[in-house]
Amino acid sequence: MSGPALLEVSGLTKTFPVKTGLLQRAKGELQAVTDVSFGLDRGRTLGVVGESGSGKSTLAKCIVRLYPPTSGRIGFRGADIARMGEGMLRARVREHIQMIFQDPYSSLNPRHTLYSIVEEPLRVHRRLPAEERGYLVDAVLERVGLDPVLRTRRPHEFSGGQRQRIAIARALVLNPDLVIADEPVSALDVSIQAQILTLMQDLQEELGLAYIFISHDLSVVRAIADTVIVLYLGRVMEVAPADRLFACYAHPYTQALLSAVPMVRTDEEERPPRIILAGDQPDAANPPAGCVFHTRCPYARNRCRNEVPSVRQIADQTEGHRIACHFPLSG
Amino acid sequence: MMRSNPNLSIGLAIVGLLALLALASLVYTPHDINEMHREHRLEGPSSRFWLGTDNFGRDVFSRVMHGGRTAFFVGSTAVAIGLVVGTLIGAIAGYAGAWVDEAFMRVMDGLLAFPGLIMALMVIAIAGPGTFNTALAIGVMSVPTISRIARSGFIQLKSMDFVQAARTIGVRPVAIMVRHILPNVVSSLVVAASVAFAAAILSEAGLSYLGLGVQPPTPSWGRMLREAQGHFLRSPWSTLAPGLAITLMVLGFYMISNGVRDALDVRGHHL
Known part of the structure; x- marks a missing residue:
């Protein structure tokens, strides 16, 4: 680079x-x-x-x-x-x-x-x-x-x-x-x-x-x-190199998206837990306060409803894995 | 596409026949159009005068042929003016949008607010009567309608992906309008033009009937109606012939416009 x-x-x-x-x-x-x-x-x-x-x-x-x-x-x-x-x-x-x-x-x-x-x-x-x-x-x-x-x-x-x-x-x-x-x-x-x-x-x-x-x-x-950006309601949820994103996604929304991909079961590959998002995307003209995903996030807590998460670098030195979530999923 | 289209074929046949008669009048009419056969005034159809004679003893058939020339000239000139000006205004308004659109369309609304004939009378009052001025007046009358049709086509097409693609390539706005959008709007403009042609024939007849359109000695169907109406009971032929010619011409163009619409609807699915 x-x-x-x-x-x-x-x-x-x-x-x-x-x-x-x-x-x-x-x-x-x-x-x-x-x-x-x-x-x-x-x-x-x-x-x-x-x-x-x-x-x-x-x-x-x-x-x-x-x-x-x-x-x-x-x-x-x-x-x-x-x-x-x-x-x-x-x-x-x-x-x-x-x-x-x-x-x-x-x-x-x-x-x-x-x-x-x-x-x-x-x-x-x-x-x-x-x-x-x-x-x-x-x-x-x-x-x-x-x-x-x-x-x-x-x-x-x-x-x-x-x-x-x-x-x-x-x-x-x-x-x-x-x-x-x-x-x-x-x-x-x-x-x-x-x-x-x-x-x-x-x-x-x-x-x-x-x-x-x-x-x-x-x-x-x-x-x-090579790199993937996950967008939700016009905001970046997660950015990571492609192989890393698919292996150790950290955002609940990414997890939900991945769990919705139909795949042929193989023994080496572990299927992510199946998460079905309830409801529709909120109205973009009237987005929810706090984290925009909190209305559909299965892990939402109080902080998510009030405070907008900023996009931040996560994990070790792995370059370019960024996420906008207060409570990232751990590996 | 090759399905039978009776509207189009019958319409084309009628208009084609009238056009043929009008064209023939350039080189040949059975009688001189202004020659007065005083001993044959207000006669019915005969082998010598196919559609009879008028109150001056002029041959009605020859005058109907020549009147067709006038009708086609006025119609096509008016439609040409209406198409060029209307498409230009509609294209700019539709493609530019925003305040440009507002400005142009409010002016068009203003023009539409006057009945067409009043508008035409205004133009003739300014420019004076005569064949070309009649065409000009009728052309101005058709501008608002045609500009609305062009505008809606341009608005509809400018958001299509191939227009967006042209913008990302760097095609200039004028080239986008002319090369990318216009060819896709032509079909609806053709329909509009054939309707406008029929309307122009009617308007010309109307204006000439009032004595404001085509001036003597040029024969015009509307003018022939006016001159013959007083003798209708004695000899209906000199009134019926031009009336029938107007009716056929208008009917023919309406059938063409319907036929074109049908034909293009089928192909429209490719768009």
């Missing part, structure tokens, strides 16, 4: 105004992401897990700057892009950060051809003269497993898995540093999921990409992530 990280997010917060009534007056605020901090090095993968509504997608959209964050810093290649204007983003940042969306049926323009979709980033950023772009596009298409002969086809002529390959090709054609994948395989069949994940891993090795991989599926994250 030498030099500054590729991506350095600190204190990232995004609130949306809650508008009601005839005059659309802002009635309150919805904190979709609250005080999230992490770093990501080149060539590494950060997994972000949490239930739907936990702020995963908002976090992603803040980092690609589809949304302006409300506060906090997003350091990317040494510059703070959190408050950068749109013109500056286009000139300096957009080509280095790409995004893969969850639903490949809506992330590709139905009126554009395969070629025009994958070539567009090159055209926008004036990479290569027009007549040379074709070779690069073909090479990228082949690399992601699509036949360049299909270049005049439109998205509806492809299957879900092929469409996600198109989305990957579009994200990779500029050779970015960082790819943010928001649930890239959850809309796909399980057999296709594995293919897409393998493809993404291979590409990471070849191109030195950094991924932010968002998923509600822990087994998928386990397969691909």
